[in-house]
Amino acid sequence: MAAMVGGTVAMAAPPSWAAGLLEELVWMRDSLVEVSYFCALAAVAPTYRDQHILAMRVVNVLEGSGGPHFDPRLASEDMPGILPRLEGLAQALAQRDLPPEDKEALKFSLENVRVFLSLALEAALRGAGSRRLVRGALSMRQAYAFILAALGPEDPRLAYLGGIRPLLYRYGLPPTP
Amino acid sequence: MLPRWALAMGVAGLLLITGLAVWLIAARSGGQELAEFEERSLAYARAFADAAAAWIAAGNQEMLAAAANFMLLGSALFVQVSRDGELLADERLPGVSPPELPSGTDQETARLLDLPSGDKYLDIVLPLPLEEGPRGLVHLGLDASWLGAAVRGRILLAVGVGVGIDLLILVALLLVLRRLRPAKAGEGTQPSVELGGLRIYDDGKLVTLFGEPVRLSPKQFTLLRLLASSPGKVFSDREILREVWPDSRYANSKDVKQYVYLVRQRLGKVRPGAEGMIVTVPGFGYKLIPPDEAGLTEC
Numbered sequence: 001m002a003a004m005v006g007g008t009v010a011m012a013a014p015p016s017w018a019a020g021l022l023e024e025l026v027w028m029r030d031s032l033v034e035v036s037y038f039c040a041l042a043a044v045a046p047t048y049r050d051q052h053i054l055a056m057r058v059v060n061v062l063e064g065s066g067g068p069h070f071d072p073r074l075a076s077e078d079m080p081g082i083l084p085r086l087e088g089l090a091q092a093l094a095q096r097d098l099p100p101e102d103k104e105a106l107k108f109s110l111e112n113v114r115v116f117l118s119l120a121l122e123a124a125l126r127g128a129g130s131r132r133l134v135r136g137a138l139s140m141r142q143a144y145a146f147i148l149a150a151l152g153p154e155d156p157r158l159a160y161l162g163g164i165r166p167l168l169y170r171y172g173l174p175p176t177p
Numbered sequence: 178m179l180p181r182w183a184l185a186m187g188v189a190g191l192l193l194i195t196g197l198a199v200w201l202i203a204a205r206s207g208g209q210e211l212a213e214f215e216e217r218s219l220a221y222a223r224a225f226a227d228a229a230a231a232w233i234a235a236g237n238q239e240m241l242a243a244a245a246n247f248m249l250l251g252s253a254l255f256v257q258v259s260r261d262g263e264l265l266a267d268e269r270l271p272g273v274s275p276p277e278l279p280s281g282t283d284q285e286t287a288r289l290l291d292l293p294s295g296d297k298y299l300d301i302v303l304p305l306p307l308e309e310g311p312r313g314l315v316h317l318g319l320d321a322s323w324l325g326a327a328v329r330g331r332i333l334l335a336v337g338v339g340v341g342i343d344l345l346i347l348v349a350l351l352l353v354l355r356r357l358r359p360a361k362a363g364e365g366t367q368p369s370v371e372l373g374g375l376r377i378y379d380d381g382k383l384v385t386l387f388g389e390p391v392r393l394s395p396k397q398f399t400l401l402r403l404l405a406s407s408p409g410k411v412f413s414d415r416e417i418l419r420e421v422w423p424d425s426r427y428a429n430s431k432d433v434k435q436y437v438y439l440v441r442q443r444l445g446k447v448r449p450g451a452e453g454m455i456v457t458v459p460g461f462g463y464k465l466i467p468p469d470e471a472g473l474t475e476c
Contacts, residue, residue, distance in 0.1 A: 045217065048219040050251035053251045054251070133217075
């Protein structure tokens with residue numbers, strides 16, 4: 001499985017068809033790194049209020065301005081949302097004529113990322129709605145774990161379920177910002 | 178029985194002990210809450226410092242400022258990040274002026290300080306975990322005014338619970354005293370009838386058997402009182418009906434039988450075998466015999 005996503009593929013120059021894809025993946029990687037920071041901060045937040053605000057920030061970044069739980073008080077501008085952009089990317093890729101091996105690897109990897117992010121969103125919503133700091137912290141730790149799973153491991157040999165970073169590696173970009 | 182002053186002292190002591198216990202619990206939980214807040218705040222500051230170091234290393238000042246600014250939406254009053262004496266981020270709520278940043282320290286400090294308003298805040302200073310280059314600091318001020326309110330709320334709750342427990346104990350004491358009071362009332366006064374261990378007090382409408390109160394209804398009392406007025410004399414149903422149910426046209430021998438049964442039961446509850454003090458004389462009526470004749474002696 002790891003080989004399918006990028007494990008045995010050495011870093012090389014990205015194919016010409018992948019330029020737009022890589023731009024999206026880099027944006028997602030940076031957004032997920034930012035979200036993981038807010039998740040971590042929410043997990044150790046000193047008060048219930050801090051935890052709620054930080055958890056809602058995670059929800060905002062994941063869902064985007066069009067999301068049902070989006071809180072405009074915690075966003076200074078419209079947010080595209082990682083999940084909507086991911087779904088848009090997956091749909092666009094499905095319609096494109098790509099090499100079969102790439103198409104399969106992208107489909108497999110992005111579907112896993114989508115599931116992990118949906119789970120992260122659920123956990124963040126639980127964290128934001130929790131009336132108890134300790135229980136909220138537990139939910140935010142779960143959200144953090146799902147975000148990291150969506151990012152995927154830096155070492156492509158461990159990318160059994162894909163992830164954003166293994167995809168970047170596959171197409172010749174550094175997996176860390 | 179306890180004298181009144183001892184009872185009052187006991188109740189006062191109970192209230193005092195409960196109050197002290199409640200106060201101790203509340204004060205201890207307040208200290209625990211502060212310790213937990215400090216611990217979480219330090220973890221919070223460390224997580225920010227880690228991220229800040231990464232943003233500084235990547236030259237991402239914009240994210241540093243945005244993250245610091247975002248913290249102000251929560252309990253942060255100010256967030257400062259400095260490196261080599263230069264402030265890289267300085268976000269603060271309007272009207273808040275943080276204390277001067279120490280020039281250089283390698284140690285984490287967390288102090289509970291006063292705001293000009295009198296409220297408290299936690300002042301945290303910790304070094305930036307930068308791998309290279311000049312050293313840096315993170316300086317955070319976290320609002321702790323809720324801590325005082327939380328402790329006050331907890332004390333109020335604890336006092337409320339304590340007072341509630343005291344009231345319950347007092348009510349229980351009063352109920353116990355109320356149950357004991359009739360026996361006490363009989364002790365100081367002269368019984369109207371004394372028949373061995375059986376004493377009947379007309380004034381207090383009280384009956385005791387070997388010092389133990391016998392709980393009787395008014396009709397049951399009147400019946401026993403009648404029988405006890407002439408121990409050994411056989412009272413017919415008609416005589417009993419006339420004395421116990423003087424105004425009832427419907428009372429009959431069945432009622433007499435029923436009430437004799439009930440009085441026997443009540444006597445037997447106080448002392449097993451006391452049922453035999455009321456003797457049925459077939460065809461004539463009922464008579465009362467002294468406890469010793471019924472085979473009862475004082476324990």
